[in-house]
Amino acid sequence: MTTSTGVKSADESTDPGNWTNRLRGWLQGLVPPGEALPDRQPVYVASWIYVFGVLTLSALAVVILSGCVLAIGGVHWWHVSSLGHFVNSVHLWSVELFFGFMVIHLWGKFWMAAWRGKRAMTWITGVVLFGISIGTSFTGFLSQSNFSSQWIAGEGKDGINSTGAGAFFNVLNPGQMLLWHVVLLPLVVVLIVLIHIIQVRRHGVVPPLDADLEG
Amino acid sequence: MTRDRTPDSHDFPTRRYDLAKEFVITLVVVLVLSGGLAAIFSSPDEKPITMSAWAKADPNNLISTAAGELAGTTTSATYGAPYNSNAEGQKLGPIPLQKWGGVRIPIDSADLVLGPLANTSGDPAVSSAVAAWKAAPPAQRTKWATDYVDAIGTAAADGEPATGAGGDPAKAAAGDYGPVPALSAGLLALAKTGGLEGALDSAGNFYGGDTTKSLLLLADGAYLEDQAVAQNLGGDQWGMMNEVGNAPGQPWMWLYTFWYQIKPFSTSDNADVEVWALMMLLTLLLMFLPFIPGLRTIPRWIPIHRLIWRNYYRRSAGRP
Amino acid sequence: MRSLSIVAEGPGRYIHWGVIQISVANLVIIVAMIILFVLALIVPFPSGHGQEADQERRQK
Numbered sequence: 001m002t003t004s005t006g007v008k009s010a011d012e013s014t015d016p017g018n019w020t021n022r023l024r025g026w027l028q029g030l031v032p033p034g035e036a037l038p039d040r041q042p043v044y045v046a047s048w049i050y051v052f053g054v055l056t057l058s059a060l061a062v063v064i065l066s067g068c069v070l071a072i073g074g075v076h077w078w079h080v081s082s083l084g085h086f087v088n089s090v091h092l093w094s095v096e097l098f099f100g101f102m103v104i105h106l107w108g109k110f111w112m113a114a115w116r117g118k119r120a121m122t123w124i125t126g127v128v129l130f131g132i133s134i135g136t137s138f139t140g141f142l143s144q145s146n147f148s149s150q151w152i153a154g155e156g157k158d159g160i161n162s163t164g165a166g167a168f169f170n171v172l173n174p175g176q177m178l179l180w181h182v183v184l185l186p187l188v189v190v191l192i193v194l195i196h197i198i199q200v201r202r203h204g205v206v207p208p209l210d211a212d213l214e215g
Numbered sequence: 216m217t218r219d220r221t222p223d224s225h226d227f228p229t230r231r232y233d234l235a236k237e238f239v240i241t242l243v244v245v246l247v248l249s250g251g252l253a254a255i256f257s258s259p260d261e262k263p264i265t266m267s268a269w270a271k272a273d274p275n276n277l278i279s280t281a282a283g284e285l286a287g288t289t290t291s292a293t294y295g296a297p298y299n300s301n302a303e304g305q306k307l308g309p310i311p312l313q314k315w316g317g318v319r320i321p322i323d324s325a326d327l328v329l330g331p332l333a334n335t336s337g338d339p340a341v342s343s344a345v346a347a348w349k350a351a352p353p354a355q356r357t358k359w360a361t362d363y364v365d366a367i368g369t370a371a372a373d374g375e376p377a378t379g380a381g382g383d384p385a386k387a388a389a390g391d392y393g394p395v396p397a398l399s400a401g402l403l404a405l406a407k408t409g410g411l412e413g414a415l416d417s418a419g420n421f422y423g424g425d426t427t428k429s430l431l432l433l434a435d436g437a438y439l440e441d442q443a444v445a446q447n448l449g450g451d452q453w454g455m456m457n458e459v460g461n462a463p464g465q466p467w468m469w470l471y472t473f474w475y476q477i478k479p480f481s482t483s484d485n486a487d488v489e490v491w492a493l494m495m496l497l498t499l500l501l502m503f504l505p506f507i508p509g510l511r512t513i514p515r516w517i518p519i520h521r522l523i524w525r526n527y528y529r530r531s532a533g534r535p
Numbered sequence: 536m537r538s539l540s541i542v543a544e545g546p547g548r549y550i551h552w553g554v555i556q557i558s559v560a561n562l563v564i565i566v567a568m569i570i571l572f573v574l575a576l577i578v579p580f581p582s583g584h585g586q587e588a589d590q591e592r593r594q595k
Contacts, residue, residue, distance in 0.1 A: 032225065040229035044527040048575040051241065054234075058241040062249050079260065088260070089253035097248060099467050100564065104572050111519035115505035117221030127502040134467060141465075147261035148459060151443045153426075154434040155450060162305040162487035164316030167297035172431065175424035204224030208524035209515065211222055211531070446546050453556045461547045463560040476554050522576045 031201045045205050049112075052105035053200075059098035060193065064186065066091040071182060075145055075174075095137055102130060114206045122199040129192050136189060139181035142171055149174070259462040266429070269438040270406035277406060278384045279367045280436040281399040284324040285348075286360035289435040292324035298431070299323070305488040312488055320427060325356075327432045331414035332401050341401035344394035351393065359393035366390055450475055470494070 015021055069087045070078065077084035106126065108114075115123040141152050153171045160166040170176055270277050283289040287301065295302035296313050297320040304313030329348065335341045348356060366387040368379015380386035384396070405411050415432065417423030433439050440449070448454040455472035458464035474480045474490045483489055504510055514520060521528065548559040 035225075037234060039231060039233065041232040041234075042224055042227040043230050043530075044227065044524055045232070046526055046580045047523045048578055048580050049523055049572075050580075051237070052575065054238055055241050055245065058238065058245040059249075061242060062245050066249070085257070085260065086253055089256070089258035090249045092258040093252035093256070094245065094249040096252075096463055096564065097245060100568050100571075103467065104568055104575065107572055108523070108575070110504075111514050111517075112523060113511065113514040113520070115511070116219055117224070118219075120505040123505055124502050127498065131498060137465065144260070145263065146259075147263050147442070148259070150263050150430065150433065150439060151448055153430055154439065155448075155454070159487045159491060161294075161297060161316070162313050162485070163491055164296070164312045164314070166313075167316030167319035170297075170320055170425075170427060172427040173425045207222055207224050207227060208527050209518075209520050211227075211527070447549055447556070447558065456561055457547070457558055458560070459547070461558070461560050463564050464558060466561045466564050519576065 030198055035201050035204065037201075042205055042207070044208050044211070049104075049108035050205075052101050052108060055101040056098060056105050057193070057197075059094055059101055060189070062094040063091065063098055066094055067182065067186075075143070075178065079145070095140070099133070099137075102133065106130065112206060113209060116206055116209075117203060119199070119203050119206055122196060122203065125192050125196040125199065129189065129196060132185065132189055132192065136181060136185040139177045139185060142177040143174060143181050145174065256462075259459045261459050264433065264439055264442060265409065266406040266411040266433070267409045269433065269436060270403055273436070273438045273441075274403055275367075275383055276437045277403050278399040279364065279369075279382060280432070281328050281402040282360055282364045282367065282395055284327045284432070284435065285329075285395055285398060286357060286364045287324055288361065288364055289324055291322060291327075291431040291435050305485040307485065307488045307492050322428065322431060324431075324435075327415065327428055327435075328398055328402050330428075331405055331411055331418070332398060334414065334418060335401065335405065338401065338404075340397050341404075344397035344401065347394040348398065355393070359391065359395045362390055363387070363392040363395040363399075366392070451481065470497070 013021065066087055070084070070091060073081065073084050073087070078088035079085075109123070109126065138152075138156065142149050142156070153174075156171045157166060160169060160171060169180075266277075280289060284292060287293070291298060293301050295304035296316045296318050298318065299322065300318055303311060306312065329345060332341055333345055335345075351359070366379050367384050368377060368381055368387075369375075370382040371377040380388065384399070387396075402411070405414065412426070412429045413423070415428040416426050443449060443454070444452065446459050447457050448459070450472075453469075453472050453476065455468045455475075456464050456466060471490065471494055474493060475486060480486045480490055500507065500510070550557055550559065550562060
């Protein structure tokens with residue numbers, strides 16, 4: 001019951017029938033208090049291999065940023081403008097860096113057996129991200145509107161058609177491929193990146209193999 | 216490792232760290248690297264192959280391809296789903312995955328030739344050829360076109376001798392090919408004007424945007440593939456990994472393209488679906504690695520982690 | 536600004552080794568990644584000194 005000053009009673013804040021309360025509770029429970037952006041980290045996090053996750057994330061940011069600039073100019077911009085061509089080059093190289101950092105990050109996480117301690121979902125979302133990134137880059141290559149796009153489309157269609165998916169996902173249709181590349185797949189990538197990072201902050205960075213707190 | 220005894224990371228001693236600063240630093244690093252690499256190495260942007268370029272570089276092949284579309288013998292004509300029902304398509308063992316997709320992008324290969332030509336005016340030879348084709352029964356059409364394709368033949372290649380006129384329509388033996396030579400020549404002429412792509416992809420709908428028909432016709436010919444193979448982009452050249460010129464390609468595709476290079480995939484009619492299935496299996500193995508005994512223990516057997524956490528292990532060993 | 540057009544010109548340099556065929560560009564990238572990985576493992580990371588690291592245990 002709300003009092004005349006608008007202060008709600010204790011019952012209302014925790015009323016489980018209230019969807020907003022439940023949503024807030026769920027959001028708050030995703031990550032332990034103070035762990036979303038902590039200013040401390042475990043002492044064992046002390047190796048350069050640990051920066052490859054954030055390097056991958058930064059590379060993704062540059063990929064998306066350069067992609068947005070390309071979108072401003074449109075699909076022929078990079079053919080007719082030297083600035084457009086430069087931004088296209090930034091987009092290409094940031095993608096190469098993204099994959100390079102991501103794979104090194106994967107190597108590091110494998111040798112750390114980073115799935116331990118209830119971190120299987122972190123690992124799984126990581127592998128899914130790797131796969132979806134490959135798909136996203138594929139649609140990107142198809143959207144270049146140059147010789148490479150023609151050849152990749154002609155070859156790629158055989159792989160995809162053979163699975164039956166080609167009936168719905170037409171790599172010979174640049175209009176469809178471009179929209180998958182700039183809308184659908186980036187949304188999925190960003191969503192799964194969010195889940196992946198929340199998992200890391202939720203469980204914390206995996207302790208060393210055979211770490212012994214009593215030692 | 217039957218029971219995961221990994222301690223809670225939050226129970227360990229900590230030290231100060233600035234995650235936000237770390238992110239900003241890496242962002243600047245990547246921006247500088249990307250910009251620098253882009254400025255130094257740029258990126259490839261080879262002009263697409265136009266129908267006009269194909270017509271001028273290899274007119275015999277375009278004519279031969281046009282005849283093949285009319286005969287129903289080209290790759291796209293005999294593809295199966297999603298373009299037509301003229302083949303079973305690839306199977307994974309007994310499972311006809313390609314066919315299950317359905318013919319949802321129906322393409323009549325003869326239409327790749329007739330569609331653009333049917334709207335041609337001012338060329339009586341083409342108009343009467345189109346009319347003659349339409350008036351003929353299907354069996355007659357197929358006979359005309361197949362005979363013409365055989366008469367043109369192919370040049371000697373890969374240890375196989377030349378057939379027919381060795382790929383040269385001008386040298387094809389005289390015979391009853393009906394309107395097929397005129398139709399093929401008409402398509403060549405239209406290609407040379409630069410209007411063929413538009414006639415295929417945007418006639419009737421103005422905006423185009425879907426290049427399915429143009430790409431199928433182009434891929435049915437030899438010119439596109441010849442240019443690609445010359446740049447090491449062919450399927451049996453690890454092409455999936457490569458890019459034109461000296462540009463970096465897609466090194467992460469190494470394993471996907473690897474299988475195409477070796478038996479049994481390199482000689483299989485179902486190579487595409489088989490490689491896809493194998494890669495899906497490997498991806499699932501990687502994804503569910505945490506649950507796979509043996510595989511998940513490799514990091515223990517090959518202790519690279521002792522390098523990563525060497526400071527921690529040293530400090531822990533020193534404690535009583 | 537003229538950029539090095541080595542990436543765009545010519546059919547590209549490839550290395551052949553048995554069934555393996557790889558472009559020089561791709562090989563350089565892969566080798567660079569391996570080197571970077573090894574360096575990341577062995578180059579010391581500037582961490583807080585062991586004795587000065589605050590001890591903090593979370594309340595469970």
